[in-house]
Amino acid sequence: xxxxxxxxxxxxxxxxxxxxxxxxxxxxxxxxxxxxxxxxxxxxxxxxxxxxxxxxxxxxxxxxxxxxxxxxxxxxxxxxxxxxxxxxxxxxxxxxxxxxxxxxxxxxxxxxxxxxxxxxxxxxxxxxxxxxxxxxxxxxxxxxxxxxxxxxxxxxxxxxxxxxxxxxxxxxxxxxxxxxxxxxxxxxxxxxxxxxxxxxxxxxxxxxxxxxxxxxxxxxxxxxxxxxxxxxxxxxxxxxxxxxxxxxxxxxxxxxx
Numbered sequence: 001x002x003x004x005x006x007x008x009x010x011x012x013x014x015x016x017x018x019x020x021x022x023x024x025x026x027x028x029x030x031x032x033x034x035x036x037x038x039x040x041x042x043x044x045x046x047x048x049x050x051x052x053x054x055x056x057x058x059x060x061x062x063x064x065x066x067x068x069x070x071x072x073x074x075x076x077x078x079x080x081x082x083x084x085x086x087x088x089x090x091x092x093x094x095x096x097x098x099x100x101x102x103x104x105x106x107x108x109x110x111x112x113x114x115x116x117x118x119x120x121x122x123x124x125x126x127x128x129x130x131x132x133x134x135x136x137x138x139x140x141x142x143x144x145x146x147x148x149x150x151x152x153x154x155x156x157x158x159x160x161x162x163x164x165x166x167x168x169x170x171x172x173x174x175x176x177x178x179x180x181x182x183x184x185x186x187x188x189x190x191x192x193x194x195x196x197x198x199x200x201x202x203x204x205x206x207x208x209x210x211x212x213x214x215x216x217x218x219x220x221x222x223x224x225x226x227x228x229x230x231x232x233x234x235x236x237x238x239x240x241x242x243x244x245x246x247x248x249x250x251x252x253x254x255x256x257x
Contacts, residue, residue: 020083020221021221022086022220022221022222022224022225023064024063024064024065024066025054025058025063025064025065025066025086025087025222025225026066026067026068026084026085026086026087027046027051027054027065027066027067027068027085027086027087027088027089028046028067028068028069028071028076028079028080028085028087028088028089029046029048029050029051029076029088029089029090029091030073030076030090031046031070031073032164032165032186033048033090033183033186034048034185034186034189034249035048035049035185035189035245035246035249035250036048036049036050036089036090036110036183036185036186036212037049037050037051037089037090039070044067044069045067046067046089048089048090048249049090049107049108049242049245049246049249050089050090050107050212050214051067051089051090052245053107053233053236053241053242053245054087054089054214056236057229057232057233057236058225058229060232061225061228061229061232063222063225068084068085072139072140072161073138073139073140073141074139074140076088080101080215080216080217081100081101081217081219082217082219083217083218083219083220085217086216086217086220086221086222087214087215087216087217087220088101088214088215089214090107090212090213090214091212091213091215092110092142092143092144092210092211092212092213093106093144093210093211093212093213094142094144094145094148095145097215100218101215101216101217101218102215102216102217102218102223102226103213103214103215103216104213104214104215104216104226104229104230104233105213105230105233105234105237106211106212106213106237107211107212107213107214107233107237107242108211108212108237108242108243108246109209109210109211109212110183110184110185110209110210110211110212111183111184111206111208111209112143112147112181112182112183112184112206112207112208112209112210113181113182113183113184113187113202113203113206113207114130114179114180114181114202114203114205114206114207115169115172115179115180115181115182115187115191115200115201115202115203116172116178116179116180116200116201116202116203117172117173117175117199117200118198118199118200118201119199120178123203124179124203125205126205127147127150127154127155127207128154130154130155130179131154131155132156133155133156133178133179134156134158134176134177134178134179135151135155135156135157135158135177135178135179135180135181136157136158136159136168136171136172136176136177136179136180136181137151137157137158137159137168137180137181137182138159138165138168138182139159139160139161139162140159140161141159141181141182143181143207143208143210144208144210146208147181147207147208151181157181158177165182165186165190166190166193166194168180168182169187169190169191169194169196169200170194172200173194173196173199173200180200181207184202184206185246185250187202188202214229214233
């Protein structure tokens, strides 16, 4: 079992401060984070690497799963904090999240990219060279303390709340900003969906690479399942299942082009 889980469970031995029984695991996540967690138009359930892998693991444990309704990303963590849901299927590690929730061991590492217009002549070669430029990032997104603290102190990044995260990419294409900070796979998918692959591209260096985890509510009545979930998760990650699922999603998407 990971040290993260051991330390938190030691503080909450009974696992739940409320009255709801654990008849199923209630999961929510991002609606638009390809291929981590996505919700297709009109679909009730989430799909993607993290929701699909969680379902496989809980199915092997004979535990039922239910997905929460579509809500904004920041609202998902309000649900987790209150115990309205039991788990978030995929989120970056931060110190605050490690303190407030029960984190699984790392599942994958996801590079965060800086996207710029292809005709940009003086391209930034580091985070320091983003200083003075106008940036964009998804509303509510956090990429880890190191980048977030640097951005807060040195960068100008507009984080507006849009119904569709792709609006940020459209603003970049239209010249309303100099760069967009977003998870690499999600950004690549946006380029394909919008048909602007020749107009925008990721810089060759990542802004950072952060680990992605499942996150459990400390108020969940289902904390009793975490040890078994973690054991099965570690076995599957070590066997390469999560990495293979990432590749499969990307391959199937390329095949649809």
